[in-house]
Amino acid sequence: MASKVTIIEVAKEAGVGTSTVSRVLNAQSVSNEKRQAVLHAIRKLNYRPNLMARNLRTNVSKICGLVIPDICNSFFGQIAGAAGAILEKQGYELIIANTGQKTEKQNDAMQTMVSRQVDGIMLCAIGGKADVANQINKDDCPIVVIDNKLERMEDLDSVMVDNVKSAYSLTEHLCMIGYRRIAIITGPLEQSSALERLTGYRRALADYNLQLDEEMIKEADFTIRGGRDAVSSLLYKKPDAIVAANNHLAIGAITEIRKSGFEVPDDIAVVGFDDTEVGELIDPPLTIMSQPAVEIGETAARLLLHRICNENETIPSQERVLPARLIVRSSCGFYKKLGQIV
Numbered sequence: 001m002a003s004k005v006t007i008i009e010v011a012k013e014a015g016v017g018t019s020t021v022s023r024v025l026n027a028q029s030v031s032n033e034k035r036q037a038v039l040h041a042i043r044k045l046n047y048r049p050n051l052m053a054r055n056l057r058t059n060v061s062k063i064c065g066l067v068i069p070d071i072c073n074s075f076f077g078q079i080a081g082a083a084g085a086i087l088e089k090q091g092y093e094l095i096i097a098n099t100g101q102k103t104e105k106q107n108d109a110m111q112t113m114v115s116r117q118v119d120g121i122m123l124c125a126i127g128g129k130a131d132v133a134n135q136i137n138k139d140d141c142p143i144v145v146i147d148n149k150l151e152r153m154e155d156l157d158s159v160m161v162d163n164v165k166s167a168y169s170l171t172e173h174l175c176m177i178g179y180r181r182i183a184i185i186t187g188p189l190e191q192s193s194a195l196e197r198l199t200g201y202r203r204a205l206a207d208y209n210l211q212l213d214e215e216m217i218k219e220a221d222f223t224i225r226g227g228r229d230a231v232s233s234l235l236y237k238k239p240d241a242i243v244a245a246n247n248h249l250a251i252g253a254i255t256e257i258r259k260s261g262f263e264v265p266d267d268i269a270v271v272g273f274d275d276t277e278v279g280e281l282i283d284p285p286l287t288i289m290s291q292p293a294v295e296i297g298e299t300a301a302r303l304l305l306h307r308i309c310n311e312n313e314t315i316p317s318q319e320r321v322l323p324a325r326l327i328v329r330s331s332c333g334f335y336k337k338l339g340q341i342v
Contacts, residue, residue: 005046009047010047065095065121066121066124069106073222083297106125120307121141124146125150147160168203171201175205177334184201186245193245194245245272247274250279270332280329288326303318
């Protein structure tokens with residue numbers, strides 16, 4: 001096995017001192033001529049710096065962590081891609097941990113990130129208490145919470161969507177089209193996003209003087225199977241429209257509606273949240289409340305970098321609440337009803 005290339009060998013190949021190589025590796029000021037010579041030597045010798053040793057010397061890893069609940073949901077993939085792009089521009093790498101929507105794994109994932117000496121963590125939270133996150137944040141590893149709130153997270157920066165307003169607008173859209181028996185599949189109600197969407201749904205029904213039937217509210221996990229199971233227990237109530245709290249639930253709902261011999265939207269309209277490419281590809285294309293996944297990722301990364309770069313300053317925690325946008329497609333029946341009117 002070939003011996004590992006050292007910084008001394010890189011310096012010799014580049015014709016510079018070891019301190020110059022170190023400055024290049026740590027993105028410090030060096031003349032362009034010397035920087036190019038060092039980079040050429042690194043590529044030629046296939047040099048790989050000892051990141052752990054460098055971290056111990058500088059107390060900076062140039063690595064940030066992202067904890068997500070569902071690696072199969074492209075909504076979180078969009079967040080990761082956007083956050084990673086912002087971090088990369090500042091010389092940071094992004095590592096990702098998947099919790100599989102299990103609350104107990106959320107804390108484990110953050111603690112594992114800390115053991116890897118990350119400089120900060122973005123947490124796409126499932127819910128639960130903020131005790132572990134608060135402690136990590138106090139120990140000079142800043143945390144930005146995304147998507148769902150934690151209990152007692154007042155000291156943590158966060159990036160959220162206005163779920164109450166978004167669900168209200170989505171339900172209102174169905175009311176204005178003329179639907180009267182509107183059901184909802186909420187997602188797990190221990191998660192703030194699901195609870196807030198339920199709140200928006202309730203308010204819209206009340207404002208449009210539609211009677212609320214508690215049996216038209218079904219809680220399910222944020223999966224396609226969850227959507228299918230919820231619809232199978234809803235059909236006896238004969239809803240004419242369903243609000244699904246994410247895209248996976250909506251896909252499951254449409255699948256089960258068709259399996260039961262009904263059509264979307266002719267018999268039952270379906271609308272959802274998130275807006276990934278799947279929403280346009282399914283038949284019929286899904287009317288959606290589009291969450292700004294790219295803006296969420298970019299905002300979270302910028303908040304985290306601000307904390308990292310100002311670690312010695314006392315800055316009040318910041319909460320960024322972003323708006324969602326209604327995208328009308330065929331699954332709600334709007335265009336068919338519009339054609340009937342015209």
